[in-house]
Amino acid sequence: MQNNPASLPRRRLLTGSASALAAAGLASFQGQALAQAAASAAKPLPGYASFKNADAVIVHSSTTIETKRSAFGSSVITPTNQLYVRNNLPTPPESIVADRDAWAVQIDGVKKPAKLTVAELKKMGLETVTMVLQCSGNGRGFFPSKPSGTQWTVGAAGCVVWSGVPVRDVVKALGGVADGMVYMTGTGGEVLPAGIDPKTVMVERSVPAAAMQDALLAWEMNGEPVSLAHGGPLRLIVPGYTGVNNIKYIKQLAFTAKESEAHIMSHGYRISPPGAKGDPSQPSVQEMSVKSWINSPIPEDGNQSAGKVQIQGVAFGGMNAIKGVEVSIDGGKTWKQARLIGPDMGKYAWRQFALQADLPKGTYTLASRATDDKGNVQPETRGENQSGYNNTSWADHAVTVTVA
């Protein structure tokens, strides 16, 4: 394609994010994206995330850090030092992870409400779940309407292993859910700025109470105590639900009759029609749906030449397991079944896929399209909405490749 050769000195395979109709505007889009990436790369990692691999991430701001598309690699699990970060509020002080076992969470809306420490929770049950953690706004950067918010492309997501106590075990130990409670509402442990109505800033989200069946109160992530950046000492994990529903430094878990009245629940994270503000009548961003994207080949790979190439990426079904993934090398005109490779870590994890292709010199638009085990097929187009949520469009996630 028409990349600026000066910015890509050693690359023979030039690619870029593009719609299936990769065309005229692409060169300037790619130029912009590269300029943005260069500007972002210049930003330093914030202190609480200083352990991140600076080469593997894009620092959008001190509270938004994205995994580079080139950094997902060919393993199932996203290494902790490459996983994205998204905080709606300033990160709490390191002191909250100084004595992890002493952290306490108030459990309400059960027959016998109680305040339980992590030490006590550790005796109540243990489960491990591998799941895709994905920000609701992942893929926002592909919306032509340029919704405000972080311009994430694919890297506000990762596949992560969590260990903790099943919420259902905690609820059982406390006598069961109280009558009439139909939501599970988690509250983040951030200390809120004084003099502001807490509801306007607090991170508190409600999900249907049934989600407790697979939910965890987790103290371990990828084999280590959950870092402060990712919600330590204790995080609510709601598998299959978008990132925002997975409450970090959880200080209260309540079964409630109504959804939280916090702004982040009532007006934030709603699927609003373009031009409209969020309000409680609109669908909330909760369960994820089937999605996939290609992580290689992409421009950062460099030094690709004509011939055999393993087109590879990741696919997940949100609430459902992945059944299959098709790959196209012609912008979606024709499709071939890819192989699912690597271990199956359960329905909430992502699957790797690969298709071996023989690519002579030329230009190709590579796309992937996943199907879940309920028969849901990843759509071609995004669902337009004001804030750029839930982008699962295969066309938006396609990459245009010139093999030289």
Ligand SMILES: Nc1nc2c(c(=O)[nH]1)N[C@H]1C(S)=C(S)[C@@H](COP(=O)(O)O)O[C@H]1N2
């Ligand atoms: N307490 C609390 N929990 C939170 C948030 C937050 O700001 N505070 N951000 C949410 C959002 S929008 C996302 S996408 C995920 C990000 O998780 P990560 O930073 O571990 O990747 O955490 C969610 N849980």
Ligand SMILES: [Mo]
């Ligand atoms: Mo998010």
